[in-house]
Amino acid sequence: MYVQPYVFFNGRCEEALEYYCEKLGAEVTFKMRYKEAPPDSENRPRPGLEEKIMHANVRMGSTDWMASDGNCDPTASPMNGFSLSLTADDSASAEKYFNALADGGQVTLPFQATFWSKGFGMVVDRFGLMWMVTLPPEA
Secondary structure, three states: OOOOOEEEOOOOHHHHHHHHHHHHOOEEEEEEEHHHOOOOOOOOOOOOOOOOEEEEEEEEOOEEEEEEOOOOOOOOOOOOOOOEEEEOOOHHHHHHHHHHHHOOOEEEEEEEOOOOOOOEEEEEOOOOOEEEEEOOOOO
């Protein structure tokens, strides 16, 4: 079994992916816009969303996850009930990633030493996605 996060950015997927590629070294390995769906597809968006991302595959380090603009619903509630956990290889990388995610976001727990790790912090990034950045115990 293989479980992958699938994150819906409610219209900000392109911006989010560009940011994660630039700041976290993510790589978009596949991207399809709604306008690229077959004409008879059930995934046709309402008018005006043709350029939005229907589906994207993203690689960050050894992890693959997926993303979409979703339905671009202006009444949608913010993302909640989950967090992506980013485990860095070293302290310098962890702090770099945490600071990049905190830029324009909201720190909920500053990056700091804890009883279980030499570095751990929590942040909701500028796109509303919660992240937990951590160092493994052996780092």
